[in-house]
Amino acid sequence: MTDEKGRAKYYSLMEDLKKNILSGNIKPGDRIASENQLSETYHVSRHTVRKALSILENEGFVVAEHGRGTFCMGRIKQNTKTNNIAVITTYINDYIFPRLIQGIDSVLTKEGYSIILKNTGNLQKMEAKCLEDILTKNVDGLIIEPSRSEVYCKHYNLYRMLDDLEIPYVFVQGIYPQFMNKPHVLMDDVKGGYLLAKYLIDLGHKEIVGIFKVDDYQGKARHKGYVKALQEAGIAYDPDRVIWFQTEDKETKPLLGIKQMLRMNIHFDAILCYNDQIACKLMLYLKRLGIQVPQEVSITGYDNSVLAESSPVPLTTIAHPKERFGELAAKLLLEKMAGIGDEDSKVERLIEPELIIRQSCIKR
Amino acid sequence: MTDEKGRAKYYSLMEDLKKNILSGNIKPGDRIASENQLSETYHVSRHTVRKALSILENEGFVVAEHGRGTFCMGRIKQNTKTNNIAVITTYINDYIFPRLIQGIDSVLTKEGYSIILKNTGNLQKMEAKCLEDILTKNVDGLIIEPSRSEVYCKHYNLYRMLDDLEIPYVFVQGIYPQFMNKPHVLMDDVKGGYLLAKYLIDLGHKEIVGIFKVDDYQGKARHKGYVKALQEAGIAYDPDRVIWFQTEDKETKPLLGIKQMLRMNIHFDAILCYNDQIACKLMLYLKRLGIQVPQEVSITGYDNSVLAESSPVPLTTIAHPKERFGELAAKLLLEKMAGIGDEDSKVERLIEPELIIRQSCIKR
DNA sequence: AATTATTTGTGCGTATGTATC
DNA sequence: AGATACATACGCACAAATAAT
Numbered sequence: 081m082t083d084e085k086g087r088a089k090y091y092s093l094m095e096d097l098k099k100n101i102l103s104g105n106i107k108p109g110d111r112i113a114s115e116n117q118l119s120e121t122y123h124v125s126r127h128t129v130r131k132a133l134s135i136l137e138n139e140g141f142v143v144a145e146h147g148r149g150t151f152c153m154g155r156i157k158q159n160t161k162t163n164n165i166a167v168i169t170t171y172i173n174d175y176i177f178p179r180l181i182q183g184i185d186s187v188l189t190k191e192g193y194s195i196i197l198k199n200t201g202n203l204q205k206m207e208a209k210c211l212e213d214i215l216t217k218n219v220d221g222l223i224i225e226p227s228r229s230e231v232y233c234k235h236y237n238l239y240r241m242l243d244d245l246e247i248p249y250v251f252v253q254g255i256y257p258q259f260m261n262k263p264h265v266l267m268d269d270v271k272g273g274y275l276l277a278k279y280l281i282d283l284g285h286k287e288i289v290g291i292f293k294v295d296d297y298q299g300k301a302r303h304k305g306y307v308k309a310l311q312e313a314g315i316a317y318d319p320d321r322v323i324w325f326q327t328e329d330k331e332t333k334p335l336l337g338i339k340q341m342l343r344m345n346i347h348f349d350a351i352l353c354y355n356d357q358i359a360c361k362l363m364l365y366l367k368r369l370g371i372q373v374p375q376e377v378s379i380t381g382y383d384n385s386v387l388a389e390s391s392p393v394p395l396t397t398i399a400h401p402k403e404r405f406g407e408l409a410a411k412l413l414l415e416k417m418a419g420i421g422d423e424d425s426k427v428e429r430l431i432e433p434e435l436i437i438r439q440s441c442i443k444r
Numbered sequence: 445m446t447d448e449k450g451r452a453k454y455y456s457l458m459e460d461l462k463k464n465i466l467s468g469n470i471k472p473g474d475r476i477a478s479e480n481q482l483s484e485t486y487h488v489s490r491h492t493v494r495k496a497l498s499i500l501e502n503e504g505f506v507v508a509e510h511g512r513g514t515f516c517m518g519r520i521k522q523n524t525k526t527n528n529i530a531v532i533t534t535y536i537n538d539y540i541f542p543r544l545i546q547g548i549d550s551v552l553t554k555e556g557y558s559i560i561l562k563n564t565g566n567l568q569k570m571e572a573k574c575l576e577d578i579l580t581k582n583v584d585g586l587i588i589e590p591s592r593s594e595v596y597c598k599h600y601n602l603y604r605m606l607d608d609l610e611i612p613y614v615f616v617q618g619i620y621p622q623f624m625n626k627p628h629v630l631m632d633d634v635k636g637g638y639l640l641a642k643y644l645i646d647l648g649h650k651e652i653v654g655i656f657k658v659d660d661y662q663g664k665a666r667h668k669g670y671v672k673a674l675q676e677a678g679i680a681y682d683p684d685r686v687i688w689f690q691t692e693d694k695e696t697k698p699l700l701g702i703k704q705m706l707r708m709n710i711h712f713d714a715i716l717c718y719n720d721q722i723a724c725k726l727m728l729y730l731k732r733l734g735i736q737v738p739q740e741v742s743i744t745g746y747d748n749s750v751l752a753e754s755s756p757v758p759l760t761t762i763a764h765p766k767e768r769f770g771e772l773a774a775k776l777l778l779e780k781m782a783g784i785g786d787e788d789s790k791v792e793r794l795i796e797p798e799l800i801i802r803q804s805c806i807k808r
Numbered sequence: 809a810a811t812t813a814t815t816t817g818t819g820c821g822t823a824t825g826t827a828t829c
Numbered sequence: 830a831g832a833t834a835c836a837t838a839c840g841c842a843c844a845a846a847t848a849a850t
Binding site: 114115116130144145146147148149150 | 814815816817
């Protein structure tokens, strides 16, 4: 009854055909393989093929013509501006996104645009769904914070489709490595990681644990900066003192990693955390274990969220100008929509990190 | 193959069912005869019945529910569905809105809708602009938190136009008095104000200052509850102990009001604040003046925001289930879009307030 | 101009899966 | 647990439109 992924046969066939259309494999005007051919190649009954095609026909992807065949529809590119701009983020509730969206909104509303908000829960599958949705709608532009930006982007074809339809898009906060040539607004996370590590080193720390997220741009970049600072100071990079986690692990892995280090007697005098959330959670954990911050261990965060300020031990962290991020992304998108090339751009794309020193680190 | 009129069997069956629905013979919510029953009464195969029903389902006349039956849908929309739903709030950044929007999103995304997000900065002029904008676009529905809901709504005509276009809308968080008969999801703010005042009275307070916002539903309602509690306890209502502020004053008026009371030697032993923000600001102010909370003055908030918990003196306040608010509003809108009347509604519209007792009040 | 092969459209029968009551 | 109802899937037959022979 169901295929290997648990989907109905007609459904997976439908999706396969849709993918071929969206990727340009089947171009507008092309004739789709006949029902009998499809039934043979996909090893399903003709009835199943018809069910799949009927969906595509209802969604406007194909037209069946009696006696001739089934044909791929040409997408009617409407030149009329909709004044809608899509904004896709991983989350909307989390601590930085409301302000990011606020920044985007403040710029775009002034220009008469409306925002279509979507979020992916940091799942690439969901991101693909959002993009498909946007392709069926009619938006003038797109601002996207990619999901798991350090994992290979499996829906490259959808971005290609955006290019074909000449819908400008801007990456914000992170970017897939394959897309580095596309417009984007990022923080200089390498420098951010570097600043934190250098600050800890300058305070006399020698055994600095690093906790990084493995599946996004920011995690990789901050790690890079951390390594650079260690190298400059002549401190050997110790893989045993680095904890990598991913989205699924974020609640458990960092604490487990530290627990394991303590058990294996791997000594450390500082912990450089991926962000404030991790740092705060870790501080609570260490407190329970009777380890004092910053007396015994210094800790740093990232993002300068409300947590950093209101935490029992105010957190040394990196400023994250959230509204500004959104504003810059919106401005860059406006430039793209106006057809302004990269050479003439006046929008800053790499935001300088700034160290915010509070009380979570002391001199050794 | 064809019936007496030369139409396909599935087609004539489909038309017959459609006629029954349009004539009111089959009413919204009614269960259509089962596929097997139809197949018998119309002397066609079940497959043919399914083909007819699938057309009606695609056109939005009926919905099939696995294991239950096929049900008649309400109003049939002639205008094509855009799958866009507008959400208009006063702010997007402020402490409760991200979670409200999250709640709305979680319900609507599951149903395949996209959200067009707009905010008014709590300005009615801006709200009118947003509504105009939405009328030019094509949305399937609207969730709106009205701006200054206690000020007379000057753009009544825009809501009338929504009615004319049969675009369903749901008020959330507040509502214009003129629209009380329209669908809405509110907190029982009268009861909330009552609970707080009663709590303070039960603790032995006799001179309770109230600070309320004059230009929205919540402020008026909470004030009403406050008055009710005083009356029940036989405490005379003293207008001199009530401070009213509006959106523009919110940063200054509450503090000024208290300052003035102190100068005029109007004594008080408790302050019931419009929300947590005001309460926190006031606590800082009183601390600067050397007045101790709760030793000298008890204070209450409203909304149970992060501020309430992390404040130096944890704040006694009223719980505000933010995601739930959004979810209920979204569900109510879905009901309206499906043409389900108020009588058959299953969505809760008045959320019970719940007192959260912390350390900002003590017995006198 | 008629025939034939191909392709979509209509229709029935059967079997099994799965959600709901 | 069993009955009911919708969902998926296969197979077959024939109709009607089209295109090529």
